[in-house]
Amino acid sequence: MVTITYVEPDGTERTVDVAEGRSVMEGAVSNGIRGIVAECGGACSCATCHAYINAEWLDAVGPAEGDEADMIEFALDPRPNSRLTCQIEVHSGLEGLRLEIPAEQA
Amino acid sequence: MATQAQTIVILGAGQAGASVATRLRENGHVGRIVLIGDETDPPYQRPPLSKKYMTGEMECERLYLKPAEAYAAIGVELITGCRALAIDRVTQQVELTGHEVPLGYDQLVLTTGARPRALPEALVNGFDNILCFREMADANRLRALMAPGRRMLVLGGGYIGLETAAVARGQGLDVTIAEQGERILGRVACAETADHFRNLHQGNGVRILENTRLERFEGKDGVAERAIFADGRAIDIDLVVVGIGILPNQDLADAAGIDCDQGILVDEMCRTSDPRIHAAGDCARFPFQGQPTRLESVQNAIAQAEHLADSLTGRCVQGYAPVPWFWSDQYQCKLQIAGLSRGYTHIVQRSGGRPGAVSIWYFDDSGLIAVDAINDARAFMLAKRWLEQPRRPAQEMLGDPLWDPKTF
Ligand SMILES: Cc1cc2nc3c(=O)[nH]c(=O)nc-3n(C[C@H](O)[C@H](O)[C@H](O)COP(=O)(O)OP(=O)(O)OC[C@H]3O[C@@H](n4cnc5c(N)ncnc54)[C@H](O)[C@@H]3O)c2cc1C
Ligand code: FES
Numbered sequence: 471m472v473t474i475t476y477v478e479p480d481g482t483e484r485t486v487d488v489a490e491g492r493s494v495m496e497g498a499v500s501n502g503i504r505g506i507v508a509e510c511g512g513a514c515s516c517a518t519c520h521a522y523i524n525a526e527w528l529d530a531v532g533p534a535e536g537d538e539a540d541m542i543e544f545a546l547d548p549r550p551n552s553r554l555t556c557q558i559e560v561h562s563g564l565e566g567l568r569l570e571i572p573a574e575q576a
Numbered sequence: 577m578a579t580q581a582q583t584i585v586i587l588g589a590g591q592a593g594a595s596v597a598t599r600l601r602e603n604g605h606v607g608r609i610v611l612i613g614d615e616t617d618p619p620y621q622r623p624p625l626s627k628k629y630m631t632g633e634m635e636c637e638r639l640y641l642k643p644a645e646a647y648a649a650i651g652v653e654l655i656t657g658c659r660a661l662a663i664d665r666v667t668q669q670v671e672l673t674g675h676e677v678p679l680g681y682d683q684l685v686l687t688t689g690a691r692p693r694a695l696p697e698a699l700v701n702g703f704d705n706i707l708c709f710r711e712m713a714d715a716n717r718l719r720a721l722m723a724p725g726r727r728m729l730v731l732g733g734g735y736i737g738l739e740t741a742a743v744a745r746g747q748g749l750d751v752t753i754a755e756q757g758e759r760i761l762g763r764v765a766c767a768e769t770a771d772h773f774r775n776l777h778q779g780n781g782v783r784i785l786e787n788t789r790l791e792r793f794e795g796k797d798g799v800a801e802r803a804i805f806a807d808g809r810a811i812d813i814d815l816v817v818v819g820i821g822i823l824p825n826q827d828l829a830d831a832a833g834i835d836c837d838q839g840i841l842v843d844e845m846c847r848t849s850d851p852r853i854h855a856a857g858d859c860a861r862f863p864f865q866g867q868p869t870r871l872e873s874v875q876n877a878i879a880q881a882e883h884l885a886d887s888l889t890g891r892c893v894q895g896y897a898p899v900p901w902f903w904s905d906q907y908q909c910k911l912q913i914a915g916l917s918r919g920y921t922h923i924v925q926r927s928g929g930r931p932g933a934v935s936i937w938y939f940d941d942s943g944l945i946a947v948d949a950i951n952d953a954r955a956f957m958l959a960k961r962w963l964e965q966p967r968r969p970a971q972e973m974l975g976d977p978l979w980d981p982k983t984f
Contacts, residue, residue: 492638500643502650509878511621511639515903515912517957537910537953540930544957576960 472560476521477570479505488560494569495519495556505571512556517541518575519555520548524568531558531567546574578888582607582682585670587660587828589613591621591877592687592857594641597652599885609652610679612672614659617712618644623874625715626739627905631746632719636712663832665850683852683888686840687881688825690858690872695731695790695818703793703800706816709736718817724748726814729803731790733760735904737819738773742906745780752783752811754803759786763821766923768936769911769948776909785809822872824859837861839870844895846884854888856880862896865916873902899963901956912956915946915963924975928952935959937974944968955981 471487474497478484482504488497498506498519507518514537523531534542534553542552555569578584584600586593589611597611613619620639628634637643647654655672662671669678692708700706707718718740722728728744730737733755741751753760761770774784788807793800793816804810824839835841835849839861846854846862857877861870871880879898886892902913920938927934928951935955938946944963949956958981962968973979 496638499641500646502642502646507878509874510903511623511874513623513627513903513905514953515905515910516901536930537951540953541957544954544961 472562472565472567474560474564475566475568476501476503476506477568478503479571479573490560490562492560493556494521494558494560494564494567495554497560498555498571503571505573505575506555507575508556510556514538514541514554514557516576517545517554520545520552520575521555521569521571522549523551523553524570525551527564527567527569530563546576547572578605578607578683580604580606583680584609584683584685584888585679585681586611586685586687587670588687588689588825588857588859589615589619589654589656590687590689590857591619591641591874592689592881593685594619595878595881596685596687596856596885597647597654598642598650599882600889601650601652603885603889603891605889607682611647611652611654612658612660612670612679613654613656614673615711615713616657618642618647618654618656620712621874622710623903625712626709626736626743629712629715630719630722630740630743639712660828663828663834663853665832665834665853668852681852683854685884685888686829686848686853686855686859687857687877688828688859690822690824692818693821693823695820699790699792701793701800702798703795703816704798705800705814706793706818708818709740710822718815721815722747722749725750727812728752729754729811729813729816730819731816732819732821733757733762733784733786734764734819734821735761735902737817738777739904739906740817740819741777741782742780745777745782746907751781752785752813753777754785754788754790754805756789757786760784764917765913765948766917766920766936766938768923768925769950772934772950773906773911776907780907822858824861824870826859829853829855829859837868839868841868844897845887845892846880846896847887854884856884864897865918867918869916869918871898871900871916873900875901899960901960910951910953912949912953913946914949914956914959915944917946917948920945922971924971926955926974926977928955937971939971943970944974 510516795801917938933952947959
C-alpha cells in the first residue's frame with residue numbers, strides 16, 4: 471500500500487492507502503474522494519480525473535505525454551503540473567504523494 | 577420532489593443506478609435509499625468488458641464503480657442478485673425475487689438499462705456457441721471461448737461488434753464481421769468514419785462483409801459450425817458474437833401502465849408519466865434537441881442520473897440538456913465522439929497535429945453538431961467545449977486546413 475494525500479476541491483485533505491499497480495484515479499474513486507469523476511473509467515478519454523501534482527512530486531510522477539497531454543491542453547484550467555490521474559500508476563516511489571483536485575472537471 | 581425522510585427505491589444497479597444513489601446522499605437526502613440489481617456483482621463499468629477486461633488486462637474488481645462495502649458506508653442499501661418483478665403504483669410497492677414482503681417506496685427510480693437485441697430463436701436454434709454481449713457474465717463466457725486460431729463471426733458492425741473483433745484479433749482469433757446494413761457503423765457515423773474503421777480492421781486481418789444477411793447456421797450437438805448467408809456465401813465458425821443493437825428494459829414500467837415508446841418516456845426532469853416514478857440511463861427516452869431521444873452511453877447514464885437526483889432533491893431548475901459524448905478503443909486507435917450527429921447534412925474532415933490524427937466534423941442547418949475525433953484528443957476536447965455554448969466555429973473555418981482552432 472502507498473499513502474496518498476488528495477486535497478479535495480473545498481480544501482479538505484484526505485490521506486488514504488492505495489494498492490500498488492492501481493492508478494491514482496482508482497485510489498480516489500474507491501475511497502470516495504470528491505472531485506475525481508473519472509467518467510471513462512481510466513481510458514484516457516474524458517479528462518474528468520484531472521489533478522495538480524504538488525511541486526515536490528513532479529519529478530517522481532513525470533509529465534503528461536501524448537494523448538494525455540493533448541487532453542489536458544484543452545481541459546478546464548490546465549497548469550504545468552496537471553496530470554490525468556488515471557494515467558499515473560501507483561508504485562512504492564510515490565509514497566506520500568500529494569495532489570490537488572480542481573474545482574471543475576473536463 | 578422528495579422530502580428528506582422519504583424512501584427512494586432504485587431498480588437497476590448499473591452505472592445510472594449507482595450514480596443516482598450516490599448523488600442523492602451527496603445532496604443530503606437522509607431517507608432510506610435502496611438500490612436493487614439482478615446481477616450478482618455490485619454496479620460496474622461495462623465499457624472495459626469489450627476492451628481491457630476481455631484482454632485480461634483488468635480484473636473484475638477493478639470494474640466496480642466503488643467497492644461493494646462503500647454503499648453501506650454512505651447508507652445505501654445495495655441488494656444484488658435480486659430482480660424486481662412488478663410495480664404496484666397504487667400501493668407504491670415493488671415485488672422482488674427472494675422477498676416475501678413487497679418493498680414500499682415514496683419515490684421510485686428506474687435505471688434498468690438495456691439488453692442486447694437477440695437473434696430470432698429460429699436462427700439460434702439451440703446452438704450455445706452464439707453469444708450476446710452485455711454483462712460481465714457474458715464477457716466471462718466469451719473469454720473462455722476465445723483461443724488463438726478459433727474462428728469468430730461477429731454479427732453487426734456497430735461499436736460493440738468492432739471492439740470485440742479488435743480484441744479477438746489481438747488474441748489471435750480468425751475474425752469475420754458480417755453487417756446486414758449497407759456498411760458498418762451505419763446507424764451511428766458517417767461513411768468517412770466507417771471507411772477509417774473498415775481500413776483499420778482490414779489492415780489487422782479482419783474480414784468485413786457488408787450488405788450481408790445471415791440466413792442460417794448449420795452445426796451439431798448444440799454447436800454452430802457454419803454460417804450461411806443470404807447471398808449463398810458460407811463460412812466455418814467456432815463461435816458467434818451477436819452485436820446487433822440493444823433494447824431498453826421497459827417491461828416493468830410498461831406492465832405498470834407507465835408511458836413507454838422505445839424506452840421509458842421521461843420529461844427533461846427525468847419524470848415518467850407517474851409523478852412518483854423517474855427514469856434515467858439507457859432505459860429512458862427524453863426530449864433532446866426537440867426529439868424524443870435515447871442515448872446509450874456512460875456519459876448519459878451518469879449525467880442524466882445526477883440530474884434525476886438533483887431534481888428529486890430540489891437542486892435543479894433547468895432541464896437536462898447534455899453534450900453527449902462517447903469513446904471507443906480498437907487496437908491502438910482511439911475514437912472520441914462529442915455531440916450527436918443525428919440529422920447532419922454535411923461534414924468536414926481535418927487532419928490533427930499528430931500522425932494519424934483526423935477529425936470529422938458534422939454540421940446541420942444550425943451549424944456544428946458533432947465530431948468524430950480519431951486519435952485526435954485535441955479535436956475532441958475543443959469540440960466538447962464548443963458544443964457547450966451557442967457560438968461555434970463555422971464550416972468554412974473547420975474546412976480550412978490553415979485555420980488555427982486556438983484562435984477561436
Ligand atoms: C460491452 C459494452 C461496451 C460499451 N462501451 C462503451 C463505451 O466505450 N463508451 C460508452 O460511453 N458506453 C459504452 N457502453 C454503454 C454503457 O455501458 C451503457 O450506456 C451504460 O452502462 C448504461 O448504464 P445504465 O445504468 O443505464 O444501464 P446498465 O449499466 O445496463 O444497468 C442496468 C442494470 O439494471 C439491471 N436490471 C434490469 N432490469 C432489472 C430488474 N427488473 N430488476 C433488477 N435489476 C434489473 C440490469 O441487469 C443492469 O445491471 C458499452 C456497453 C457494453 C455492453
Ligand atoms: S478517467 Fe477518463 S481520462 Fe482519466
